[in-house]
Each structure stands twice: as structure tokens, then as C-alpha cells.
Amino acid sequence: MSKFGSAIFNRLVIIIPYAWLTIFFLAPFFIVLRISLSETAIAMPPYLPVFNLVDGVSGIVDKLGELSVANYVFLAGDALYTNAYISSLKIAVISTIATLLIAYPIAYGMAKAPNMVRPTLLMLVILPFWTSFLIRVYAWIAILKPEGLLNQLLLTLGVIDEPLIILNTNWAIYIGIVYSYLPFMVLPIYSSLEKMDHSLTEAALDLGCTPIRAFWRVTFPLSMPGVIAGCMLVFIPAVGEFVIPDLLGGSETLMIGKTLWNEFNANRDWPVSAAVATILLLILVVPIMFFQHAQAKADGEGK
Amino acid sequence: MKSLGSIRRSFAPWADPTAVPFIAVKNVTKKFGDFVAVDNLSLNIYPREFFALLGASGCGKSTLLRMLAGFEQPTSGEIVLDGQSLAGIPPYRRPVNMMFQSYALFPHMTVENNIAFGLKQDGMPKPQIAERVDQMLKLVKLDKFAKRKPHQLSGGQRQRVALARSLAKRPKVLLLDEPLGALDKKLREETQFELMDLQQQLGLTFVVVTHDQEEAMTMADRIAVMAHGKVIQVATPPEIYEAPNSRFVADFIGDVNIFDGTVSSAGPGTVEIATQTGFTVRVASSDAPAVGAKIGLAIRPEKIRVSRDEPACAPLNAAQGEIWDIGYLGDMTIFHVRLKDGKVIKASSLNAVRAVEDPLGYDQQVWISFDENAGVVLKD
């Protein structure tokens, strides 16, 4: 390939991710944003104004004037939504921490396992994906319900006298999220631990660290990229999770995914649900962008 | 042996029977499964000694070093450091530091913090740490790079950070696993002398692993030549070179010509050998092998003369041949001389004069000869 040709090729390669983002993320986002600025209507689609190419440019400009932030004002004024956001974030934070606490030792054990058994362990972590997510969540109902497997086991062992009420509480949601998202935490942590040079730990020991201190001062900081990736992979979908709170949670459980579903399907209020979705997106994206910016800055230091 | 001693004349604790070794490796064996990596090995290393482990790849050098550092436990045998058995003592409680073959610098820490790492573990007060780090940075000439991360350094600079880090704690013993492996020839030679200076200045005991014999010869007080997990010979560089105790050592260190032959007569202090090549050799040998014994005679290339005229000593210690190959290296010239039976021997001569009249050329008939004390009798 000529130099010129390869320069064009390089440009094209860069365009691909941008094109992907534009088509599958930005465009839908703007459609949702537009709907969130509309007004409910008993029509098809159930909101106004509806942009139409036959209106011509002036018509579209007129209709743009009809858009309003009324839905956002409504959301801000209603404590139900604020509480739903806060409670979703709380549940997501707690489940992410719990997932991390369980996943890290698993990933560590896998990375330290002999080379021969590692592929098998990796396979075991991925194995649950072979069954439908929905079926696995339903299975937890059978396990957690008052006369379910867990309670039977604990009663038989004599650990408890009467069945624990777990199903339809936040506990069930935590269990469901931790269980469902565990592989997304284990895999990135495993991959960062696995490629770590073992002689780094030895160097730390050599310089006077006990094994525990060597872990905290060397192994753990170096696995941070994996920990961060894993936390994002769990936290982001957990905030908007709908299936798990719907199936395992109780009436008192307030999560934004469920609220959104209600607005959209039960109330047929597309503009409000679009506004709920937009705010959710901003809540997630803005802090992440700040975080990445800070990271990039920290990496750049010392150069 | 007459005048074969250490380079540092006054320093020869191994020759002193009352000297107490600083590190004593006693009958240590290390097995990985069925594989014996270190085989019933014993060594004494003395305080302030610069000790080199030399051997081919896979002979167990790193394994021995890792047992000294505490990363591997001997399968049997014992290592004693400064009078204390190291059995069961974990690496973080040994007064020993190691410079790793791969450097093992912490990638998330700056040069400064890498060097300070061990000191912080010891709970040294901050101002003192800063002072020591400064001192170490100056020592390895990296003061300008204190704030960089390892990935922003060149290979040679990384190696120096690793050295500074392992020296920062002033360990009693510094273990260095191929410390100069990643450096180019010039930097390597420079660093060799820097390391020697440093070791002298700080008065530490160094155990360095290398498979570069020149490096070992340059730096070490004594060299242990290893093969297949065993020590074949431990001696000063001149002894290793001039008086190898076996065919393996003679062959491993430097270039050598080995003549096989049979002892034809053994007088006091000298031995006569009928070589397979067909000429008779008389060499000085302190212990006389039995007449009829099959032995080898090792002669270094620089101890063989090449001449057109028949040497005075002929027919003893002389043979005729033709020049087969000439390698001109600048400071010296290597001749490959093919003897009558087809054996090719190497002889080197210093080019002390700039323009030689009528130099030796290809295919010329020449004589090779050597002195009675030029060769070493190898009994194995």
C-alpha cells in the first residue's frame, strides 16, 4: 500500500468507531431527548409535536418552538422520581461493592491457579451465560421464597426456626444483581491480575513487605484498571436494572428502571419516560467522563 | 600454583582456613518434581566478596540465587547466613536484597518511590528516606529522572533504578541476577566497573549471576562455574583461566586447544605425553599421573607461538602444520593451524608492531610451539 493510501486507510479506521457511536448511540439519544421535550397526546405516536418532512423548514422551526422542558420540571417536582433515582443509585452502589468483594478473591484465585486449570475455571465463570438470564432470575425465586430451597436447607440444618423472608425485599435484589453481574466483575479483574508479572510481588517481598502488604501496595494498585472496568460493567446496568427488581423485589422497592417501565407501558407517557431515561443517562455519563478525564490527567503527570 | 592469586592481592579470605564464611551453602539440593535443578551443592562466600555464578542457561544459577533470597526452599540441605540458618525465614525477613533478571520495577510508582519502597517498609523517618533516595539517585546518575515512571525510561536507566532500589536498604548481601543483560557492550563495560566501585565503597557482599564469562572475569573475586546444578570449580578468575580443573571448565572459559594423549613418562615436576596428533609434549605438572594414563592437555591460544622456522625445542612441544585460516582482530591475529593429522588448533598473537615485513599468509607451512608451563594437564 502506498503511503498516501495507508494514510487514508488510517483515517477510515478511526471513522468506524465514530460512525458506530453516531448511528447506534447519538442518534437514538437525540430521538429520546426530542421526545422528552414533547407533550403527551392521545395519538399515534402518543406525543406532540411530531416532526414531518412535509412541513418544510419553516414548519419544523415553528414546531421546535413548541418543545419545552415541562417534563423535567415535573420530574424535579415529584419526590417519587428523585427517590427512585437515589434508591437505584444506592442499590447499585451496594451491589457493586458486594460484587467486587466476592469477585476479587475469585479472580485472584483463578490468576494464581496452575496454568492447566485456568481455562476450565474461566469456562466455569462464563458457564451461566449459556442459560437465559430470565430463567436464572426465576430460579432465584424458587431458591429464595419462604418455602424455597434456601429456607428448607437452613431449617433442616437447624440454623433458623422459621423461614427467612428474603424474596420481595431489597436483599433479594442484591443477591440477584450480585449473582447476575459477577462474571462481568471477575473477568476484567482476572485479566489484569493474570498479566501481572509475578516477580513484582517477589520484589515487594524482597524489599521487606509481608505478603499482605505486598498485596495492598503492589498487586491491588496494579489491578485497579480491572477493578474500575468491572465496577463500571456492574454499576451502570445495575442502576437501570429492571428485570431483577421486578421479579425479585417487593412493592417497597423503588428503582428507576421499574418506574420507567411503568411510565412507558402502564401510563403510556412517552415524553415523561423519555425524560426519566435522559436524566438517568446524564447521571451515569457525566461522572464517568469526569473520572476518565482525571485519570488521563494523572497518567499524563510525570512525563 | 605459583603466582595465581586474586586481583585484589590482599583480599583472599578463602585461602585463610580460620576465616568464617558469610554465606555457607551446605549440600543444597533443589528439585522441581523429578527435575533436579540444584544438585547437592556446597559453597562458601566470604564477607565483602564479589562472587560470580557462571554457567550455561538452565544450569540452576537463578534457582540458587532464589534460594538465597528466600523465594525457593531447598529440597534438602541448608543455607547459613552470618551464622544463622535461613531455613524457614521468609524473604521479607532476610537481610538480603535482590536485583531481578527482569528488573521488576513497580510500574505504578515513580523512580523515586521505587527506590524508597523498601525504606518505607522499614519505617524509616521521611527526611531520612528522602536523603537516602537522593543519595542513591546520584549514585546511579539518575537525579534528573526521579519523577518519571519506569515506562518512561530506557533499558539501561531501568536497570540502574533496579540497582538503586536493591541497594537502598544497604543489605548485607546483594544478589544480582544477570544485572547487565539488557545493556549494550559499552554501557555494560562501564557499569561493570561502576558495580565494582560501588561494592568496594559500600563494603557489601555481592553474588552475581551471569552467563557472560568476560563479565564474571572482570568483576568477581571468585567465580563458581556451574553445570547441571553442580559447582564444577570455584576459584579466582586467573586460576579459572590458567588452571581449570576439568575439561568442562577449560572449554567453557575462553578459547582452548585440547590435545588428547597418553602419559609416556613422569619425572619429578614434569610429565611427558605422547599426543594422538603424533608429537611429544613435556609439561610442568605438580602431581604426576601414572604412566600410561589417558589425559588431556589444555593450552590457551595466546600461549602458542607460530613460526616459519623450526623452534629450538623441537621435537618436544612443537609440531608442523599449515595455516588454515587467519582472523585479524586489530589488537591481535588468530591463526588456525592445521596439523598433519587434520587437527586444527588456534593460536593468537598480539600485533605489537604496526607493519610486519612478510606476514604469515594462508597455506604456509609453519611450526607451532609452546613452553613447558603453557599447558594444563586435565585428568578427566
Ligand SMILES: Nc1ncnc2c1ncn2[C@@H]1O[C@H](COP(=O)(O)OP(=O)(O)OP(=O)(O)O)[C@@H](O)[C@H]1O
Ligand atoms: N519453578 C520451576 N518449576 C520447574 N522447573 C523449574 C522452575 N524454575 C526453574 N526450573 C528449571 O530449573 C532449571 C534451572 O533454572 P534456572 O532458572 O536456575 O536456570 P539459570 O541457570 O538461571 O538459566 P538462565 O541463564 O537461562 O537464566 C531449568 O532447567 C528450569 O527449567
Ligand SMILES: [Mg+2]
Ligand atoms: Mg536465570
